[in-house]
Structure formats: structure tokens, C-alpha cells
Amino acid sequence: MKQFFTFIKKEFLHVLRDKKTLLILFGMPVVQILIFGFALTNEVKNSKIVVVDYAKDVASKEIINKIEASRYFEIDHILSGTNELETAFKTGKIKMAVVFPENFNSNLLHQNKAQIQIIADASDPNQATTLINYASSIIADYQSQMNQLSLAPYRIQPQVKMLYNPQLKGAPNFVPGVMALILMLICVMMTAISIVKEKETGTMEILLVSPFKPILVILSKAVPYLILSTINVASILLLSFFVLELPIKGNLVLLFSESILFIITCLTLGIFISVKTDSMQTAMLLSLMGMLLPTLLFSGFMFPVENMPIPLQIFSNIVPAKWYYIIVKRIMIEGLGFAAVWKETLILVGTTLFLLFISLKSFKIRMS
Structure with missing residues (x-):
């Protein structure tokens, strides 16, 4: 029994000495509780309207x-x-607009x-429906107050118009999000794994001493995933x-060009992880968990970014999927x-160049 407790003590010491393990054990639960319990919500608030x-x-x-006065809306400006x-x-x-006709009070x-x-804006049908319900409730509350005094x-009858998605289909919202998610996971994970696999098997040293330049060796790993x-x-x-x-309402060539740019961004991120x-x-x-959660949580695909606390809104700006999601929707x-x-x-483009520069600077010609 004494030997058993000795082994338990040894394992405890191994865990306590490993900072990465401690971070996963104690840091991950805290971060997830704060994000899922406090920051992420499907409630729509502070939406900009005109x-x-x-x-x-x-x-x-x-x-x-x-x-x-409602916490759900923020009037950006009043148009003429x-x-x-x-x-x-x-x-x-702008997520919504309210239009008052002439002689509104007189008609009433x-x-x-x-x-x-x-x-x-019904490109996100769930958000649009929620905003319409909030606005209708405020109008109904004003109508109730008037009826009490007379x-x-x-x-007061609201006339609802849905832009971009009048039938309120779910596809206009999830297709851009799924595109960003699939490309991010495939490009980053497969590129990173393919390069690191060469390191583990020892074949990277052979490739580096070949007549090819190191940059061409790395790029040759990324090109197949660009095509696929x-x-x-x-x-x-x-x-x-x-x-x-x-x-597809917009220019198909432009959409493909932006998609290829995002794929290249993801490939450079995979190269950076592999380095x-x-x-x-x-x-x-790193590729799966480090890319999956930020893409799901901070791209705007599942949760409105504008409803998050300011620090998380700032953090979302470094997630490439957020910008691609906006591009595809528009x-x-x-x-x-x-x-x-x-x-x-x-x-x-800036993210791609930055990641490529850092990767090339950090790449070791000699494997230790």
C-alpha cells in the first residue's frame, strides 16, 4: 500500500510540474464558464437601427x-x-429601420x-425575427398606454419587410458560416499535420538538404490543400x-477570389502552427480546438459579436473566419x-502576410 501511495505522489508531482497540463486542468474550465455563461448569448441587444x-x-x-430607451436598440441616426x-x-x-409615415399622429x-x-436585415433570420418582435412589443406598449387614456x-399596425431573405430561410445564415468553418478546419489542420508529420518521421531533414529551397518545400505541402x-x-x-x-446574388468571380484569399490565409496559419x-x-x-471554438464563437456565425463584452469583441477581430463570414454574406x-x-x-491580406513572415522567420533550416 505504501508503494501505491508513492506512485500516486509521483504522478501528482509530474502533473504539478507540467505547466501546460495545469493550464488545461484549471484554466480551460474557468475560460469556458466565463465565455459560455457570461459572454455568449443568443439574446439580441444594442442593435444599431435607423x-x-x-x-x-x-x-x-x-x-x-x-x-x-430600450436596451435592445441603439439608434444610429435619423434619416431624412x-x-x-x-x-x-x-x-x-444597421440591423433594422423604423419608418413613420406622414400624419402619423393625426391618423391615429x-x-x-x-x-x-x-x-x-433578414440575412440572419433569427436575429431579424427577434428584433421585429422587440419593436412590435414597444409599439404595442405605447398603443396600450394610449388606450388607457382614451x-x-x-x-397601430406594424408593416414588416424583410430584406435579403423575405422567406426567412436558415440557409443564408448557416451557409457562409459552414463555409468559413470547413475551410478553416481543413486548411489549417491538414497543412499543419502534413508538415509536422515530416518532422516526426525524420524525412524533413532529407527534404531540407535537397536542391529545393526550404520555402518551396513548405509551399509544396500547402498547394494540394489549396486546390482541394x-x-x-x-x-x-x-x-x-x-x-x-x-x-448567389453577388459576383461569383469575386466570391471565389475572396474564398481563395481566405484559403491562403488558413494555409499560412497551418504553416505557422507546424513551425x-x-x-x-x-x-x-492546436488546429482543431484552437480553430474550431474561435470560429464557432467569435465569427458571428452562432452568436452576435456585438452582444459580447468589449474585450471579446476586440479578440474576435483576430479570428480570420469573422471577416470571411462577413464577406460571404455581403x-x-x-x-x-x-x-x-x-x-x-x-x-x-494583412493577416496572411504577417503569418507568412513570422513563419519564415521562425522556420529552422536544421532539425535539432
């Missing part, structure tokens, strides 16, 4: 004040006319009814169009051109 107020009367101003709505939605920041007082138009029953991932993009788009009946690791197990762990779903995605494209 208002078009043709009425400019007492009733419209009171409803606008109620909307502004509906001709500016398209430009506002193209920025990607004299005809006992009035209409309000609510326009939502014998005549007043009725491009085929993956084509298959996803074909399935989306013919099976899910999701039309920093020496075992396939570590490379797989080109494929909203039908926008390069002018709407140039910033995201520039970020992916």
Missing part, C-alpha cells in the same frame, strides 16, 4: 424615445428619407389607426444553389460588390 420620421409629431417622437435606407443597410452595421387620433413600417380603441479546398468551395456553392435553393510545434498530437490539438446574400468588402479583404 429611423425615418416623415411625421415629426408627438406620437412618433414618443415612440422613438421608447425605442431609444427612405432613399437613404439602402445605403445604410449596405454598411452592414382621427381614424383610430395608423401604420408603422419596420424593415429588418375611450376610443387606438390601433477550392473544389470544396465549388461543391458547397453548387449544393447551396441546387439543393438549398440559395441564389511552432514538433508533434502531430500538439498540431492537431457578396452572396446581399449582392454587394468589392466596395462593401474591401476593408475585410485588406485585413485578410
Whole structure:
């Protein structure tokens, strides 16, 4: 029995001396509890909206004040006319618009009814439906207050319009997210594992002493996955169009170009992981867990990034999948051109060049 406890003590000492194991044992539960329990929520709040107020009367101003006082909405600005709505939605920041017609208060007082138009960005149907419900509740609350002060029953009828996805299909939301997730996992993990495998088997030393330059050795590992991932993009788009009946509203060449750029970004990330690791197990762990969770949590695919605390919003900016997800939605779903995605494209290009530079600087010509 004494020997048994001695072995237990030895194992404890091994665990306590290994900082990586301690980080996994105690750090991961804390991080997951904080992220899943506090930061990530499907609740929609602080959504940026715009208002078009043709009425400019007492009733419209009171409803606008109620909307502004709600924690669910943040009025970005008040537009002078509906001709500016398209430009506002193209920025990607505006999630909803509320339009008050002329003589809104007069119609409500004299005809006992009035209409309000609510326009939502339905490229994310769940978020759009939630925002419509929030706005309708605020309008219904104002209507209830008016009915309490008058014998005549007043009725305010919201007219709902869904942009980009009037049928509220789920495909416009999950197809861009699935594209980002699949490309991120395949490109990063397969590239990292293929290079680290050469290190473990010892064949990397043979390749490095060959007439080929080291950079060509590394790039030769990435090119097959670039071609295969491009085929993956084509298959996803074909399935989306013919099976899910999701039309590609934007420029197909631009969409493919942006997808190839994202694939190259992921490949350079896989090269970076392979340079920093020496075992396939570590490379797989970093590629799978290190890429899967950030892509799911911080790309905006499953959880609205704008609802997260500021530190996590800042952290989400280093996740390449976030920018690709925005690009695909704007080109494929909203039908926008390069002018709407140039910033995201520039970020992916900068990320690719940075990762490639760091990888080349860290790459060891001699295997120790």
C-alpha cells in the first residue's frame, strides 16, 4: 500500500510540474464558464437601427424615445428619407429601420389607426425575427398606454419587410458560416499535420538538404490543400444553389477570389502552427480546438459579436473566419460588390502576410 501511495505522489508531482497540463486542468474550465455563461448569448441587444420620421409629431417622437430607451436598440441616426435606407443597410452595421409615415399622429387620433413600417436585415433570420418582435412589443406598449387614456380603441399596425431573405430561410445564415468553418478546419489542420508529420518521421531533414529551397518545400505541402479546398468551395456553392435553393446574388468571380484569399490565409496559419510545434498530437490539438471554438464563437456565425463584452469583441477581430463570414454574406446574400468588402479583404491580406513572415522567420533550416 505504501508503494501505491508513492506512485500516486509521483504522478501528482509530474502533473504539478507540467505547466501546460495545469493550464488545461484549471484554466480551460474557468475560460469556458466565463465565455459560455457570461459572454455568449443568443439574446439580441444594442442593435444599431435607423429611423425615418416623415411625421415629426408627438406620437412618433414618443415612440422613438421608447425605442431609444430600450436596451435592445441603439439608434444610429435619423434619416431624412427612405432613399437613404439602402445605403445604410449596405454598411452592414444597421440591423433594422423604423419608418413613420406622414400624419402619423393625426391618423391615429382621427381614424383610430395608423401604420408603422419596420424593415429588418433578414440575412440572419433569427436575429431579424427577434428584433421585429422587440419593436412590435414597444409599439404595442405605447398603443396600450394610449388606450388607457382614451375611450376610443387606438390601433397601430406594424408593416414588416424583410430584406435579403423575405422567406426567412436558415440557409443564408448557416451557409457562409459552414463555409468559413470547413475551410478553416481543413486548411489549417491538414497543412499543419502534413508538415509536422515530416518532422516526426525524420524525412524533413532529407527534404531540407535537397536542391529545393526550404520555402518551396513548405509551399509544396500547402498547394494540394489549396486546390482541394477550392473544389470544396465549388461543391458547397453548387449544393447551396441546387439543393438549398440559395441564389448567389453577388459576383461569383469575386466570391471565389475572396474564398481563395481566405484559403491562403488558413494555409499560412497551418504553416505557422507546424513551425511552432514538433508533434502531430500538439498540431492537431492546436488546429482543431484552437480553430474550431474561435470560429464557432467569435465569427458571428452562432452568436452576435456585438452582444459580447468589449474585450471579446476586440479578440474576435483576430479570428480570420469573422471577416470571411462577413464577406460571404455581403457578396452572396446581399449582392454587394468589392466596395462593401474591401476593408475585410485588406485585413485578410494583412493577416496572411504577417503569418507568412513570422513563419519564415521562425522556420529552422536544421532539425535539432
